[in-house]
Structures are given as structure tokens and as C-alpha cells.
Amino acid sequence: MQRYFVEPENITDSYVLVTGEDVKHMTKVMRMETGSHIICLDNQGKQVLCQISEMTQNEVQADILETLDNYNELPVSVAVAQSLIKGDKLDLVIQKGTEFGAAAFYLFAADRSVVKWDGKKVQKKVDRLKKIAKEAAEQSGRLYIPSIYYVPSWKEVLQQTKNYSTSVLFYEEDAKTQSHGGLKDVLQSSPESIMAVIGPEGGVSEKEVNDLKREGIKNISLGPRILRSESASLYFLACLSYQFELLR
Amino acid sequence: MQRYFVEPENITDSYVLVTGEDVKHMTKVMRMETGSHIICLDNQGKQVLCQISEMTQNEVQADILETLDNYNELPVSVAVAQSLIKGDKLDLVIQKGTEFGAAAFYLFAADRSVVKWDGKKVQKKVDRLKKIAKEAAEQSGRLYIPSIYYVPSWKEVLQQTKNYSTSVLFYEEDAKTQSHGGLKDVLQSSPESIMAVIGPEGGVSEKEVNDLKREGIKNISLGPRILRSESASLYFLACLSYQFELLR
Structure with a gap:
């Protein structure tokens, strides 16, 4: 059944x-x-x-028939701190990432991000991504639309990691080592919330690795194959879902 | 380091x-x-x-300095039987799927596949996808390029499932139930090889579900959120990698 997020004030008791x-989607596309x-959600649960x-x-006005209580959010709040990468890959x-359960995305220009966002266009770009997130949340049956933030400085990215009980960096070089136990250790430590920092196509810079290290944030491997920047969060979120939703 | 698959007969002892x-990629793009x-592979290990x-x-002729022995293939041979979906999603x-470790892809027109392949264009389409797989295998450091097959009839898809020790169907309806233990049970049974059958945008038909059931193939859930057709194999392959490569 088709699902729509609406403003909370647009859901009354009845x-x-x-x-x-x-409205256009309902009338022109779905020919309702x-x-x-339909199912309506207020993005507040x-x-x-x-x-x-x-x-x-x-x-469109619709009478409420029933309040639904199926809950399908990941049991851990996960944020993806994604370096800016080319447009369609970020999409x-x-x-x-929304389908796979992320709660928030923090977007930032990493040292080696080829893509940079012009300050004047940031709002438009974020709004576009918010629309993609809303549609993906509706389609996948999420209760909440993930939040999307543009973080203008690396210092603020570091600051944001402190709002999560655990933060990790996925570092391509680690795919080449033989030690792939880091993700398991992190997930099995039952963190309350996790932020995953993901580098751009060219990887994170040495300075960025060291800054994160100073904050106590570990590099961990996403397995033995080298994943592209846009694949890392998907692999990570699927592992997290498997650990917390399927292995229980 | 840049990696290239070459024909086995093009690798001599020295x-x-x-x-x-x-050659164009090496000279024009990478300016070698x-x-x-460079690293060269023969797709035979x-x-x-x-x-x-x-x-x-x-x-380009290159002298062999060293034979490498890092192995990063999934320990289970995994095939994805993917219903035809729109071009960019299949790409x-x-x-x-190659990055995440799939060994083979079987492409077929499901009952509800909106996309069908014109017989005359099949070879061209498969060749294009093989090129995508080769590039992804090189980029991700795979030892083997996954095989890609177009399977012209549903009967042959059913036949192919017999070449795998375990086959599963991912069925969207299962995302709505509360039972998500199926994937864990399958993976923890340590199958030698797995084939995953994935429906198109509109899901598999009742006939297809029943045909698979008759072959002893179970529907299993990929968690509580509804995944798009093109996301299902990625979620599945990441879970498999987590179970067999990271949890060990």
C-alpha cells in the first residue's frame, strides 16, 4: 500500500x-x-x-481507519558521515542507505573530495537529497525519514562524532590486511548509536585519519574486497541489520 | 595499484x-x-x-616481478538469479554485486518483469554487463570476474537452482511478517554454494513462488524493511560476507 509522510499538524485524531x-503523485501517478x-506517517512515529x-x-483528505503499530526501524541509531562524491553516487x-535503515547522513567535503559544494547551492542540494530520502523511506516502509545535514567543516564532523556512542572510520587500506574482525567487535559491543565516517573516491587523507585517531576513532575493515566510496555505507548498514535484526 | 584481467594465454612465466x-586505459587514462x-590476473586464480x-x-608488455597469493574471494560460491529490471538498476x-563478491549472475525475464530482452540484443546486453563486471572485479581486487548468463526460460532458471547446494527466494511480502530468521538459518547451515532468486520491481508471481516451492526452495526475508529489487542482492551479499568473512 502507498505510504505518505505528511506534516504532523496535518494528522488530526480523525x-x-x-x-x-x-497530491499529484496520488492523482496523476497512482490514479487514486x-x-x-493509503498509509500516512508524521515522521514522529x-x-x-x-x-x-x-x-x-x-x-486530499482521508479518514483515519486504524493506527498501525508495526515497527521496523534499526534498533541502533546509525549515522553515515559521507564525504562528498559525484552526484548520482551520492543519490x-x-x-x-535509507532503505537499509540509516537514521542520519552528514555530508562533508573531505580533503580528497573532487566534488565541492558551492555555499549558495547547498540548500538546494540538501533539499533534493531530502526528497530522495523521503521517497525511499515511504517505499521501504520506514517510520522515519533520515535526517540529512551538510557539515561545512571537518572540525564540525569531528564534533558530530561525539554525539554517537561509537564512531568508526572505514579505511580502504584495511581491505588489504588480513584483519577483518573490527566490525564484528564494534557491533557485538552493542553500541547505543554509531557514526560511520566514509572517505571519498580517493580515500581519506593522512591528516583526517590522524584527527580521527586522536578522537579515539578506529579504522575498521569492511572485508577483504575494496569497496567504492558509495558502496561502503550499504555494506555496513546491511551487516548491522544482519547482526541486530536477523541474528537475534 | 591498477589491476587488469588478461587472457590466460597472455601470461607466460616471465x-x-x-x-x-x-591498453587505452593504461596509456590515456592512467598515463602509465x-x-x-601493474597487477595482472588471468581470471583462473x-x-x-x-x-x-x-x-x-x-x-603493453610487462615483466613479471612476483606472483601474488592474497585470496579475497567469498568462501561460499554465490549466484544471484536476478529478474530483469530497468537498465541502470541492472548495471x-x-x-x-561484483564488489560484494558474487560468483555468477543469472538474468531472466520474470512474469512481472516490465523489461524484456529482444533475442537479437541479448548478446550485446550481456557483453556490456560483462564489461561492467570486469571493471568492478579489477577495482575491488577480485581474483575472478563473475560469470553472467542470460537464461531465456523460467524452466531453465529452476533447472539452474539444482546446481547450487542451497537456493532461496527473497520475497517482499516476508518483509512485512515478524519472522526474519530465515537468512541466518540458511547461512549458519554452512552451504557449499547458494543461489538467490530475486523478483522484479513488482515482485515474483504466485506461479513463480509455487514453482520454487515445489523445488524445495524457501522464501526468506531480508529484514523488516522493504527493499527494491536492485537492493536485495546487495543486502544479501553483505550479510553473507559478514557471516563468513567478518564473524569468523
Whole structure:
């Protein structure tokens, strides 16, 4: 069934109001009619099954039939601190990372990021990625849309790691060593929250590795094969889901 | 270091001959010169460190310095039987699936595949995907390029599953149930080889589910969130790598 995130104030006790682009999606793409069922979410944990009662060009009203209580969020809050990489690859990280359960993305220009974001365009770029995250959250049945932040300085990235009980750096060089136990150790330590720092195509710089080390953040390996920057978070999130959702 | 798969007959005891498009990549893209180091592989398990000794427009000759023996293939042979999906999504499955360690891909038109392949174009399409797999195998440090097959009939897909000690179907509906232990049970049974059957955007048909059931192939869940068709194999391969390469 089709799912839509709406503004919290648009969900009352008895009905939901859908506005904006979702109306077009409901009418033009899905060809819904009065009587069609949808699921609406407020991105604050509320999830209701509804039946459309009124449709205009700009607004859809739907009666609430039932409050749903299926919970499918990862049991650990995971943030991906992703270095800026080329546009379509960043889209992939956001879309698939949302499907795989990430709670937040912090985007930053790493020393070796070929892509840099012009200050004036940051808001537009973040808004575009937020839309991708919203759609992926709706499609994959998430209760929450991941947050997306642009972090303008490396110092602030380091600062952000302190908001997570564990932070790790995935370092390509580690794929070449024989020691791949780091991720298991981190996940089996049952962290409350994790931030994963991921370098750009050319990898993180020595300075960045050392800065993270000084904050007590370990390099860990994502297995014996060398993963592209845009693949690292997906591999990591899938392992995390397997450990916490499937192995239990 | 840059890696290139070459024809087995182009690796002698003392030198390697690189021909074809890789020569362009070495000269134009990587701007290599006589004396540059490369790694060459024969896609049969041999891996040699070389130094370029001669370059012409069509051919590069390199002296073998050392035979390498790092092994980074998944300890289980995994095949992905992927329903046809839209072009760029199929490219993603091949590229990322190769990075994540798949040994083979079987492509087939499922009942609900919107995309069908015109018989005349099959070879061209498969060749294009083989090139993506080769590049991803080189980039990720694989010893082998995954095989890619187009399977023209559903009956033959069922037949192929018999070549694997375990086969599973990932069925979207299972994401909605509370039982997510199937993948763990399969992986912890230490299968020798696994084939994963993955439906198209609209999911597998009831007939396909029943046909697989008759062959003793179970539906299993890939966790509580609904994954897109092109994401399923990536999630699965990452879990498999975690179980067999990181948890040991």
C-alpha cells in the first residue's frame, strides 16, 4: 500500500490532510480515487491507515481507519558521515542507505573530495537529497525519514562524532590486511548509536585519519574486497541489520 | 595499484601481454609509462605483479616481478538469479554485486518483469554487463570476474537452482511478517554454494513462488524493511560476507 509522510499538524485524531507534491503523485501517478486506502506517517512515529474521503487538485483528505503499530526501524541509531562524491553516487548512498535503515547522513567535503559544494547551492542540494530520502523511506516502509545535514567543516564532523556512542572510520587500506574482525567487535559491543565516517573516491587523507585517531576513532575493515566510496555505507548498514535484526 | 584481467594465454612465466581496450586505459587514462607497476590476473586464480617494459599503441608488455597469493574471494560460491529490471538498476546489481563478491549472475525475464530482452540484443546486453563486471572485479581486487548468463526460460532458471547446494527466494511480502530468521538459518547451515532468486520491481508471481516451492526452495526475508529489487542482492551479499568473512 502507498505510504505518505505528511506534516504532523496535518494528522488530526480523525483525518489526515495531504498537500503539495504528494497530491499529484496520488492523482496523476497512482490514479487514486475517493475510497482508496493509503498509509500516512508524521515522521514522529505515528502511522495511520486511511481511506480517501475528499480530493481536490491541491489537497486530499482521508479518514483515519486504524493506527498501525508495526515497527521496523534499526534498533541502533546509525549515522553515515559521507564525504562528498559525484552526484548520482551520492543519490545512491541516500536512497539505498535509507532503505537499509540509516537514521542520519552528514555530508562533508573531505580533503580528497573532487566534488565541492558551492555555499549558495547547498540548500538546494540538501533539499533534493531530502526528497530522495523521503521517497525511499515511504517505499521501504520506514517510520522515519533520515535526517540529512551538510557539515561545512571537518572540525564540525569531528564534533558530530561525539554525539554517537561509537564512531568508526572505514579505511580502504584495511581491505588489504588480513584483519577483518573490527566490525564484528564494534557491533557485538552493542553500541547505543554509531557514526560511520566514509572517505571519498580517493580515500581519506593522512591528516583526517590522524584527527580521527586522536578522537579515539578506529579504522575498521569492511572485508577483504575494496569497496567504492558509495558502496561502503550499504555494506555496513546491511551487516548491522544482519547482526541486530536477523541474528537475534 | 591498477589491476587488469588478461587472457590466460597472455601470461607466460616471465611476462604479460596486455591488449585491447585496457591498453587505452593504461596509456590515456592512467598515463602509465615504461617502468610503471601493474597487477595482472588471468581470471583462473593467477595474480602477478608486473613492471611495464614495452608500450605500443596496441600492446603493453610487462615483466613479471612476483606472483601474488592474497585470496579475497567469498568462501561460499554465490549466484544471484536476478529478474530483469530497468537498465541502470541492472548495471548497479552487476557492479555492486561484483564488489560484494558474487560468483555468477543469472538474468531472466520474470512474469512481472516490465523489461524484456529482444533475442537479437541479448548478446550485446550481456557483453556490456560483462564489461561492467570486469571493471568492478579489477577495482575491488577480485581474483575472478563473475560469470553472467542470460537464461531465456523460467524452466531453465529452476533447472539452474539444482546446481547450487542451497537456493532461496527473497520475497517482499516476508518483509512485512515478524519472522526474519530465515537468512541466518540458511547461512549458519554452512552451504557449499547458494543461489538467490530475486523478483522484479513488482515482485515474483504466485506461479513463480509455487514453482520454487515445489523445488524445495524457501522464501526468506531480508529484514523488516522493504527493499527494491536492485537492493536485495546487495543486502544479501553483505550479510553473507559478514557471516563468513567478518564473524569468523
